[in-house]
Amino acid sequence: MSLIPGSGAITRILSLAIALPVSTNQLGGSSDWTTYLSLISYLFFIVLIFYGQRIQMYVMIREVENSLHKLKYIKEEGRKNAIDAIKEIGKPTTDPSARVDRYLEYFTISPQNMDPAGIVYKLDHILDVRDTRLKDEVKLMAPSSDEVQVNNLENTLEAAMALNFIYKVVRHYYIQGKKTLSLYVIMQIQxxxxxxxxxxxxxxxxxxxxxxxxPIGDGAGALVAAKLMHGYELRKLPKDCVMATVQIEGRTAIIIKAEGPGGNVGKPGDAVEAVIEENEGKIANVIMIDAGLKLEGELVGEVAEGIGAAIGGPGVDQYKIEEKLTKYHIPINAVIIKEDIGDAVSPMRKEINDSVDKVIERVKAVILERTKEGDKIIIVGVGNSIGVGQ
Amino acid sequence: MAQNQTSPATKRISTYLMMIVLIVIALSIVSLILAANAYLIGDGLTAGFLAIIGLIAMTMSIFTLYQSRRQAVQMKIEMPKVMTTIECKKCGSKTVREYQRGDYVYKELDACPKCPDTKQIITAIYKEVKEKEKTYNV
Structure with a gap:
């Protein structure tokens, strides 16, 4: 017999949820099962009221743990790929695994910034030392590799290093979250x-x-510069950059890019500085081309135009370029090719490759609008020159 | 070149999740049995109520299991197919082939089959992404 009064269907359905143990007594032999089922439901409800947040935290920890397993797998694959590449290209006489493991743990300490005056040049020096040290390590690991291969292997190891670092940071938060059982620690990473x-x-x-x-997506700027300078006489510039003098729309354009086809971003800051000084500041305009981070909803390979030094990295090159431009009051324009972080470090997408001609058209438009015939301009193709010759 | 190979999937479904899913499946089976029982003794409303509970719980647990299985399968590094475009500047002939180690943009290759005095050059290296990206009408 049901304890719930009322005969309407809706009332009856609602009442069933509350009085399930009693109403299902009518089921005869299964009444025990029904009682257990209801008790478990009540228990579940009570547990959720008191331990809801803790359960939510366990779910988050589980989610982080799953990703951590995936990261560990990716990191191990990265290490394996790097070792395989070194063995294949560098033909080392001993097993490079131990040296690779040591390489993956390298760190760089940025300069003290309590007194920020002159910090850019201190950082520049630290980065130079780091670059030389890492290149020397690669040469030791892969003695048979040429300059281009050393650059490529260095880039491979840097990607493996980044994966190792990501894994360790996520693992840190995961273990800390488990140790402290703090929702907020685990939430940060989740x-x-x-x-x-x-x-x-x-x-x-x-x-x-x-x-x-x-070639990778980040090399979009370098690819544009390569297309503009291909077939012209080349000259080396500091550091690891090349330049060519090209006539575009009646103007003399000095095209600069990092030297390819090895994995190399060069130091466009030093290169632009050198060219401006060589020309005693008589430069009508500087146009920088680089890959730019796109927002969700924007298309890969979309071209946009703006003002300022389009260059990423730690900021040393941007600082040097801005210093010189300010000294000689040279205007600066930027053209970017939009892509996301995934596209920037993975093989170049067709859309990015196809946007090169659009960028050149845009650069020509800027030259026509912003400079006069006979002017001298600088065009810098910023980005990693891996797989891009000149 | 074996760059399109995918690494073997690493399977790992949490035992904790599996335990919860199995408990919920067991409860939903009990609920469905009770629903059948209720239906047989003529209590249609109770039967319907229990059947709905059982079906929802079972669907949700199977969906959770499927989701975690899919996540485990996704644990692989996919290497995209990279293509190289080769052009002859004289006759304009264009060929596209799979990327080979050592290729780079503006690398000079062998002479063009149509114009023996002109070397072919690599003009592009790219990957084609067939993205199943969701579009948002905003």
Missing amino acids: MILPMIMKEAEAYASALKAFAYGQ
């Missing part, structure tokens, strides 16, 4: 996990691109 995973997957796909020497 909230940004999709972005971290996207970046890690991009680096994983970059590993092979670097090892094989394929």
Whole structure:
């Protein structure tokens, strides 16, 4: 017999949820089962009231743990790929694994910024030392490799290094979260996990691109410069950059890019500085072309135009360029090719490759609008020159 | 070149999740049995109520299991197919082939089959992405 009064169907359904143990007594032999089922439901409800947040935390920890397993797998693959590439290209006489493991743990300490005056040049020096040290390590690991291969292997190891670092940071938060059982510690990493995973997957796909020497999305600027300077006489510039003097729309354009086809970003700051000084500041305009981070919803390979020094990295090159431009009051324009972080470090997408001609058209338009015939201009193709000759 | 190979998937479905899913499946089976029982003794409303609970719980647990399985399968590094475009500047002939190690943009290759005095050059290296990207009408 039901304890719930009322005969309407809706009332009856609602009442069933509350009085399930009693109403299902009518089921005869299964009444015990029904009682247990209801008790479990009540228990579940009570547990959720008191331990809801803790359960939510366990779910988050589990989610981070799953991603951590994936990151560990990607990191191990990265290490394996790097070692395989070194063995294949560098033909070392001993097993490079131990040296690779040591390389993956390298760190760089940025200069003290309590007194920020002159910090850019201190950082520049530290980065130069780092670059030389890492290149020397690669040469020791892969003695049979030439300059281009050393650059490619260095890039491969840097991608493996990035994967190793990402894994260790996520693992740190995961263990800390488990140790402290703090929702907020685990929440920090859980909230940004999709972005971290996207970046890690991009680096994983970059590993092979670097090892094989394929052009990457970040090299879009370098590719534009290569197209403009191809077939012209080249001259080396500091550091690891090349330049060619080209006539465009009646103007003398000095095209600068990092020297390819090895994985190399050069130091466009030093190169632009040198060219401006050589010309005693008589430069009508500087146009910088680089890959720019796109927002969700924007198309890969979209071209946009703006003002300012389009160059990423630690900021040393941007600072040097801005210093020189300010000294000689030279205007600066920028053209960017939009892509996301995944596209920037993985093999170049067709859309990015196809946008090169659009960029050249845009650069020509800027030259026509912003300079006069006979003027001298600088065009800098910023980005990693891996897989891009000149 | 074996760059399109995918690494073997690493399977790992959490035992904790599996345990919860199995408990929920067991409860939903009990609920469905009770629903059948209720239907047989003529209590249609109770039967319907229990059947709905059982079906929802079972669907949700199977979906959770499927999701975690899919996540485990996704644990692989996919290497895209990279293509190289080769052009002859004289006759304009264009060929596209799979990327080979050592290729780079503006690398000079062998002479063009149509114009023996002109070397072919690599003009592009790219990957084609067939993205199943969701579009948002905003």
